[in-house]
Amino acid sequence: SAAAVVGGGVGLGCYVASSDWLSASASLFSLGGGVVRAETAPPAELARTDEDASAVSRSVDDDVGKFSWRLLGSLLLPDLHLLLAAVVASVAAALLNVQIPVGISQVVDSVMRLQGADWDQLKTVMGPALRLLGVYAAQSGVTFAYISLLGCVGENLAARLRRRLMATLLTQDVAFFDRHRSAELLSRLSGDVQDFKSAFKSAVSQGLRNATQTVGSLGYLVAMSPRLSAFFLLYIPLVVAVGLGLGSMLRALSKRAAAQQAAANAVAHEALTQMRSVKAFGMEAEELRLYEGQVEEAAALARRLALGIGLFQALSNLAVNGVVLTVLCGGGVCIGRGELTAGELTAYLVGVQTAMRSAANLSPLFGHAIKGATAGGRVFRLLDSRPCIEIDRGRPGLLTELAAPVSAGQDLVRLENVRFAYPGRPDAVVLDGVSLTVPSGCVVAVCGRSGAGKSTVTQLLTRFYDPTDGRVLLAGRDLRSYDPGWVRDRLVGLIPQEPALFCATIRENIRYGRPEATDAEVEAAARLAQAHKFIKAFPRGYDTHVGERGLAVSGGQKQRIAIARALLKDPKLLILDEATSALDSESERLVQAALQQAMQGRTVIVIAHRLSTIESADYVVVMGNGRVLEASALAIFRV
Numbered sequence: 015s016a017a018a019v020v021g022g023g024v025g026l027g028c029y030v031a032s033s034d035w036l037s038a039s040a041s042l043f044s045l046g047g048g049v050v051r052a053e054t055a056p057p058a059e060l061a062r063t064d065e066d067a068s069a070v071s072r073s074v075d076d077d078v079g080k081f082s083w084r085l086l087g088s089l090l091l092p093d094l095h096l097l098l099a100a101v102v103a104s105v106a107a108a109l110l111n112v113q114i115p116v117g118i119s120q121v122v123d124s125v126m127r128l129q130g131a132d133w134d135q136l137k138t139v140m141g142p143a144l145r146l147l148g149v150y151a152a153q154s155g156v157t158f159a160y161i162s163l164l165g166c167v168g169e170n171l172a173a174r175l176r177r178r179l180m181a182t183l184l185t186q187d188v189a190f191f192d193r194h195r196s197a198e199l200l201s202r203l204s205g206d207v208q209d210f211k212s213a214f215k216s217a218v219s220q221g222l223r224n225a226t227q228t229v230g231s232l233g234y235l236v237a238m239s240p241r242l243s244a245f246f247l248l249y250i251p252l253v254v255a256v257g258l259g260l261g262s263m264l265r266a267l268s269k270r271a272a273a274q275q276a277a278a279n280a281v282a283h284e285a286l287t288q289m290r291s292v293k294a295f296g297m298e299a300e301e302l303r304l305y306e307g308q309v310e311e312a313a314a315l316a317r318r319l320a321l322g323i324g325l326f327q328a329l330s331n332l333a334v335n336g337v338v339l340t341v342l343c344g345g346g347v348c349i350g351r352g353e354l355t356a357g358e359l360t361a362y363l364v365g366v367q368t369a370m371r372s373a374a375n376l377s378p379l380f381g382h383a384i385k386g387a388t389a390g391g392r393v394f395r396l397l398d399s400r401p402c403i404e405i406d407r408g409r410p411g412l413l414t415e416l417a418a419p420v421s422a423g424q425d426l427v428r429l430e431n432v433r434f435a436y437p438g439r440p441d442a443v444v445l446d447g448v449s450l451t452v453p454s455g456c457v458v459a460v461c462g463r464s465g466a467g468k469s470t471v472t473q474l475l476t477r478f479y480d481p482t483d484g485r486v487l488l489a490g491r492d493l494r495s496y497d498p499g500w501v502r503d504r505l506v507g508l509i510p511q512e513p514a515l516f517c518a519t520i521r522e523n524i525r526y527g528r529p530e531a532t533d534a535e536v537e538a539a540a541r542l543a544q545a546h547k548f549i550k551a552f553p554r555g556y557d558t559h560v561g562e563r564g565l566a567v568s569g570g571q572k573q574r575i576a577i578a579r580a581l582l583k584d585p586k587l588l589i590l591d592e593a594t595s596a597l598d599s600e601s602e603r604l605v606q607a608a609l610q611q612a613m614q615g616r617t618v619i620v621i622a623h624r625l626s627t628i629e630s631a632d633y634v635v636v637m638g639n640g641r642v643l644e645a646s647a648l649a650i651f652r653v
């Protein structure tokens with residue numbers, strides 16, 4: 015009869031265990047090994063080379079170090095009540111899970127006691143079965159509660175983090191964007207916030223739940239059969255040791271595969287974003303060859319990883335089946351001695367499974383948490399960035415109008431012995447003692463060889479950067495005493511050589527920078543910029559979409575939209591970089607006409623590339639090697 019009892023127990027045990035045992039098996043092994051899975055997401059930066067990829071992994075420790083609990087607390091504060099409710103529900107789900115083996119044991123034992131199928135007999139099973147059903151139902155309820163609550167908390171956390179990060183990025187100075195590539199910043203905003211959110215969610219839900227379940231189940235197992243538990247607990251360290259060795263090998267391989275995939279992505283990213291250049295130079299085949307090489311390397315690593323994961327899984331299954339066999343043999347002996355009932359053995363098996371699965375689930379969570387903390391650290395590091403030139407609108411003491419009225423012919427802007435090196439290249443002096451004056455109402459043409467520092471002068475005037483030495487004066491006062499926001503909004507209108515349009519309508523693009531402008535004002539600016547006619551010729555007129563980066567309009571049209579945009583602000587100082595890019599002669603004539611019109615009656619600094627512009631200017635400044643040539647007192651001379 016003991017054999018029959020064991021047989022019954024085994025039958026039920028196998029039913030309970032069959033599917034979950036296998037899913038738990040890999041996890042049991044990973045108890046020692048930590049995270050073992052193919053990392054499909056590339057590292058945060060798009061690494062073009064192996065060196066880039068290893069630099070990415072080198073920065074991981076720094077980034078984890080930047081993780082701030084205080085900042086996390088402040089981000090979670092508005093949802094604290096939801097978070098607490100989720101924590102309570104998660105712990106409740108775990109504790110209910112620990113109750114399940116008890117319920118199963120009672121059901122099995124009452125089934126084993128059945129002598130017939132009459133109603134009175136069945137009633138003895140109904141009680142334990144309904145109690146177990148109640149536990150299942152309650153567990154489902156709290157599981158629903160904690161998963162949905164944590165989902166909301168996680169999404170709110172990500173949205174708050176993204177908002178804060180975007181606000182921080184938008185307030186950084188231009189030097190910041192010299193240091194950080196846009197792909198990197200986008201990766202912070204999307205991938206890193208996503209990783210951080212999911213790590214947070216799994217740490218709270220899975221971490222809390224599995225830790226509670228592990229401790230609860232082990233306690234239950236030891237209480238049920240200390241002898242069987244000692245047997246089972248001795249077996250675990252062996253499994254952990256093997257898992258540890260294999261797991262760390264696979265982790266290293268997984269890291270290398272991810273870095274290689276990132277390198278392949280970087281090649282694709284560059285080719286796809288520079289498609290015009292690729293096509294213009296006929297480099298399609300070369301780019302494909304480069305990409306194929308990188309992809310093949312990544313695939314080779316991924317194949318090795320797949321083999322390793324297969325081996326890992328197979329050994330895990332073996333280890334888990336070993337546990338089942340051990341518990342069954344030991345349990346059979348206990349049943350034979352009358353120390354356990356069949357129901358208790360079944361419950362014990364379920365308890366072992368719960369303990370193993372829960373403990374094993376904790377293991378990948380460490381890796382997940384480290385990944386999340388690293389991603390969070392990278393985001394938090396950016397949140398700490400402080401711009402050197404702060405747009406601090408309304409700060410008392412900052413001027414928001416000219417320090418003194420400047421009449422025509424008087425100095426509006428003056429550079430006094432300005433020296434400058436870009437923060438990203440502090441050793442390369444770009445401006446080396448530049449002095450020049452821009453009288454109000456005059457057109458000053460700045461010319462000189464490429465790289466002479468002409469655009470750099472305009473960048474100082476918009477306060478994208480501050481001089482390293484010397485001063486920029488506006489109406490006799492240092493430009494630093496003016497509100498930088500006012501300088502860019504109201505004082506300076508900038509028309510760059512290659513203007514960027516936003517993916518919006520022409521009207522929205524012209525209005526950019528002065529959103530309150532009326533349609534009539536937008537049209538007036540477009541007329542001044544010689545743009546009204548071609549805009550009206552489009553079927554949707556001002557509501558025509560210019561496409562991504564303005565690709566749906568021609569180079570010359572883009573230039574004139576940009577001129578209209580600058581004129582709409584009616585700036586006191588117009589800075590324009592003459593377009594030398596590929597405009598056909600008709601477009602060039604139209605843009606030139608628009609610029610001549612725009613310059614009428616304004617103070618203008620024009621970076622001149624054409625003789626006609628220089629001829630029509632009031633003053634000409636010739637620059638070379640970061641200096642105003644012909645230096646001395648004749649830095650500016652009448653043509």
Ligand SMILES: Nc1ncnc2c1ncn2[C@@H]1O[C@H](COP(=O)(O)OP(=O)(O)OP(=O)(O)O)[C@@H](O)[C@H]1O
Nearest residue numbers: 192436438439444463464465466467468469470471
């Ligand atoms: N953001 C930057 N960071 C570091 N160096 C820069 C940066 N921008 C420009 N430079 C360097 O500063 C020098 C002057 O550049 P600038 O653009 O002012 O020259 P330019 O006279 O306007 O040339 P071009 O006529 O070709 O536009 C160049 O050597 C350039 O490489």
